[in-house]
Amino acid sequence: MTQPLIEIRSAPHVQAAKTVETIMRHVVYSLLPICAFYVLQYGISALASIVVVTAACLLAERFFVRTGTQSGRLSDYSAVITGLLLALTLPPGFPLWMGAVAGLVAIALGKALFGGIGFNVFNPALVGRAFVQAAFPTAIATYTPSFIPGRFTEFIPSSLALPLMIPADPAAWLKAKSLDALAGATPLAKWKFDGVVANADELLTSLSGHMAVGPSPMLILLCGAYLALRRFMDWRIPLAILGSAALTAWLLFAFDPARYPNPFFMLFSGGLILGAVYMATDMATSPVTPKGMWVYGALIGLLTVVIRYYSGLPEGVMYAILIANAASPLIEKITQPVPFGRGAMVGLGRAKKRATYPLNPGYISREEASAVTPKKRFLPKKPKK
Amino acid sequence: MKLLSYFRGEAFQRGVHPPSCKLTADRKIRRLPFPPRVTVPLSQHIGKTPRPIVKVGQEVVRGQPIAKSDEWLSVPHHAPLTGVVEFIGLRPGMRGTWIESIVIRAHPGATQEDLWGQPRDLSQATGQDILQAIWDTGMVGLGGAAFPTHAKLSVPKQAKVHTLVVNGCECEPYLTCDHRVMVEQTDDLLAGIRYAMRATGAVRAIIGVEDNKPDAVATLRNAIAWAGAGGAFPEGEIHVEAVPTKYPQGAEKMLIMALFGTEMPAGGLPIALGMVVSNVGTLAALGALLPAGRGLTERVVTITGPGVARPGDYRVVLGTPLKFVLDYAGAPAIDAMDARQVILGGPMMGQAIGSLDVPITKGVSGVLVFRREDMQARETHQTYPCIKCGECVESCPMGLNPSTLGMLAAKREYDLMGERYFLGDCFECGCCTYVCPSNIPLVQQFRVAKQILREKAAA
Numbered sequence: 001m002t003q004p005l006i007e008i009r010s011a012p013h014v015q016a017a018k019t020v021e022t023i024m025r026h027v028v029y030s031l032l033p034i035c036a037f038y039v040l041q042y043g044i045s046a047l048a049s050i051v052v053v054t055a056a057c058l059l060a061e062r063f064f065v066r067t068g069t070q071s072g073r074l075s076d077y078s079a080v081i082t083g084l085l086l087a088l089t090l091p092p093g094f095p096l097w098m099g100a101v102a103g104l105v106a107i108a109l110g111k112a113l114f115g116g117i118g119f120n121v122f123n124p125a126l127v128g129r130a131f132v133q134a135a136f137p138t139a140i141a142t143y144t145p146s147f148i149p150g151r152f153t154e155f156i157p158s159s160l161a162l163p164l165m166i167p168a169d170p171a172a173w174l175k176a177k178s179l180d181a182l183a184g185a186t187p188l189a190k191w192k193f194d195g196v197v198a199n200a201d202e203l204l205t206s207l208s209g210h211m212a213v214g215p216s217p218m219l220i221l222l223c224g225a226y227l228a229l230r231r232f233m234d235w236r237i238p239l240a241i242l243g244s245a246a247l248t249a250w251l252l253f254a255f256d257p258a259r260y261p262n263p264f265f266m267l268f269s270g271g272l273i274l275g276a277v278y279m280a281t282d283m284a285t286s287p288v289t290p291k292g293m294w295v296y297g298a299l300i301g302l303l304t305v306v307i308r309y310y311s312g313l314p315e316g317v318m319y320a321i322l323i324a325n326a327a328s329p330l331i332e333k334i335t336q337p338v339p340f341g342r343g344a345m346v347g348l349g350r351a352k353k354r355a356t357y358p359l360n361p362g363y364i365s366r367e368e369a370s371a372v373t374p375k376k377r378f379l380p381k382k383p384k385k
Numbered sequence: 386m387k388l389l390s391y392f393r394g395e396a397f398q399r400g401v402h403p404p405s406c407k408l409t410a411d412r413k414i415r416r417l418p419f420p421p422r423v424t425v426p427l428s429q430h431i432g433k434t435p436r437p438i439v440k441v442g443q444e445v446v447r448g449q450p451i452a453k454s455d456e457w458l459s460v461p462h463h464a465p466l467t468g469v470v471e472f473i474g475l476r477p478g479m480r481g482t483w484i485e486s487i488v489i490r491a492h493p494g495a496t497q498e499d500l501w502g503q504p505r506d507l508s509q510a511t512g513q514d515i516l517q518a519i520w521d522t523g524m525v526g527l528g529g530a531a532f533p534t535h536a537k538l539s540v541p542k543q544a545k546v547h548t549l550v551v552n553g554c555e556c557e558p559y560l561t562c563d564h565r566v567m568v569e570q571t572d573d574l575l576a577g578i579r580y581a582m583r584a585t586g587a588v589r590a591i592i593g594v595e596d597n598k599p600d601a602v603a604t605l606r607n608a609i610a611w612a613g614a615g616g617a618f619p620e621g622e623i624h625v626e627a628v629p630t631k632y633p634q635g636a637e638k639m640l641i642m643a644l645f646g647t648e649m650p651a652g653g654l655p656i657a658l659g660m661v662v663s664n665v666g667t668l669a670a671l672g673a674l675l676p677a678g679r680g681l682t683e684r685v686v687t688i689t690g691p692g693v694a695r696p697g698d699y700r701v702v703l704g705t706p707l708k709f710v711l712d713y714a715g716a717p718a719i720d721a722m723d724a725r726q727v728i729l730g731g732p733m734m735g736q737a738i739g740s741l742d743v744p745i746t747k748g749v750s751g752v753l754v755f756r757r758e759d760m761q762a763r764e765t766h767q768t769y770p771c772i773k774c775g776e777c778v779e780s781c782p783m784g785l786n787p788s789t790l791g792m793l794a795a796k797r798e799y800d801l802m803g804e805r806y807f808l809g810d811c812f813e814c815g816c817c818t819y820v821c822p823s824n825i826p827l828v829q830q831f832r833v834a835k836q837i838l839r840e841k842a843a844a
Contacts, residue, residue, distance in 0.1 A: 006727050008481070008739045010829040012815035013732040013755065014403055014558065015762070018776070018822045020769045071770050118770035118823070234775060288775045288788045332789070339807045340398075340638060340783040341651035 043151025054083030056103025070116025240297020423704030463680030531748030557731025577672030692754030
């Protein structure tokens, strides 16, 4: 008898539809509206920056995947996420060649060095940004205002600096547009160096005035909510970060309102929302245990506020996340879940939750059984013999 | 929507919701014809292998014991067919090894009635008598584990059992045999529950049924109300509870959690909580066999899957070769050499088999056939390194950390897995592997690790 060709495979024989590509693709989808609004704010320079940085990331990814240095595939979209996120954290007028350097470094040092997708210790986008922050401190601190007239026809001059050349200071260009150069400062820098606290409406929508706020926090929260609901991202981490940052900021604000800004300003200025929703939730670099996620998020929130208040830098999200990334394996180790049936309260005969039946049937005597019998609303049909 | 599950009261924490695919839920149980030849493997349950008590060439009648053991943790086998013992020796088994089996050729003219066994009155029997009677039927857990039922229902002297939990969850996708048994053999089931309660000394029985089988819940409640009204047993002794559908609810720890809100201590048995858990199929079969004094010679098997032409629940004679079963139910994919997988059991925990000569045994609850195109999605799913998404941690019903366990397994740190990460608690339900977006064969790694740890412990 000829045997049919059947395969042996280990159980389970069915699988959920979610794959690495699906997760990454949906993160990219959710980033697209944020990028679109960013381009609307800053015009053609922002668009060029996003395209160049992402292309640099993909180029580096392709090189390292091809040479076998790192795992994964180009088509898994993870390099696209790195590129988009990196572009969103850079100033819109950041010289394009520097953006390309940031993208290459992000993948090479942040990802390929560790072995590719899943093995990286630090968020690759933040590694890239940390590198350019150290390498080009002036360029990365030079913000331009949003909603400049003619932003769709004209590049911010610093964008187009030739490779290896120092970009022009956009102050003169701004003056020609009769805009105050100071308007280009970020809300955090304004607070840090001038003691000006921006209003809630300016921060939330980024629509009013020419304030140099980054990508819109409201939009990021919305897109993040989409990801969390579809479970492409864990909701605990952003919640923990924002909660802990708000709590720390509120405690300090309550302590001395004159010296410290209100917690709302803390939450919605700078890159905290972007960092909390998209950067800190990078799966490979955050703890895998639910309790660990809370600890990790709380650490980021606390560090962000501390760095913002007590260091020379106006912004601290990036370093807070990188430090927490490094601490993540340790956090994971001390927050292992308690397995079923191994909790401290197990075996004491106490129910963990409200249940239908008491554990011990002591009171169910046969006389008072009606107490637990389901109520009969009508006479049941006679069973067929 | 894991986010919402935090606010919704849930039967037990974590777990998964695979598509249920219960194709055969409203088809009546039909009888599969008697095959010309049956193969009865001697080892088809947990425990000691019984020895054959028949010889080659001997005539046997349906229901006659053909293998027996004096060991407590073992069960006898009964001739599934009236015929002649043709061969005693090695035959292919479901795990790929050859195991000792008895082959019986059916008499072409035999009526295949149950000729063996005397009806008996168990109404005055003690618990011990009932246990002995259960042992004589050769009953094992029909849900898949195939643990001898008399051993499961016997209560150690120092323990006391107050509750019989009857497992009618059938959480595995595709399988519907327990569902149909609950609907069609309700009286047998209630009788079996009564016997089991008397054997264990339980004062109440709770039938846990997943709420995707409302007809089973309604039928059982009806029957209980009528039987109670008729005075067959005190009212309020047997309850039916619909538990929210979720895989793996059929695991006894999860079912006890769903019904009583209590975690079973790790490494313990339900008896520590004063409970005994048994499957509905087992109890229904007991209810039919015990008063008739017969042995287990057939069982209900779900034959289903996209590759089966006439899926359904069939009453199959034990030892029927799979080839015969699939020929009858119609599996064009196999004829066209296009089948990809044949699975004994459900898709989450079932065993893929490599040969169709394997017989249906007492522990086989389903036969699943997948075609080439059904496996396409799995085959094109690329394997990535673990991206630590945490899906497995969120799905493990035992609250383990499969992500870390998997990474340790890849590094062969088996001792660490066992000591610090509680590998021994894993009961291989497959949730972690089901959800893994990186397509890592976590359960397989754990099976290997557990086997290695067992060997180390034995050495």
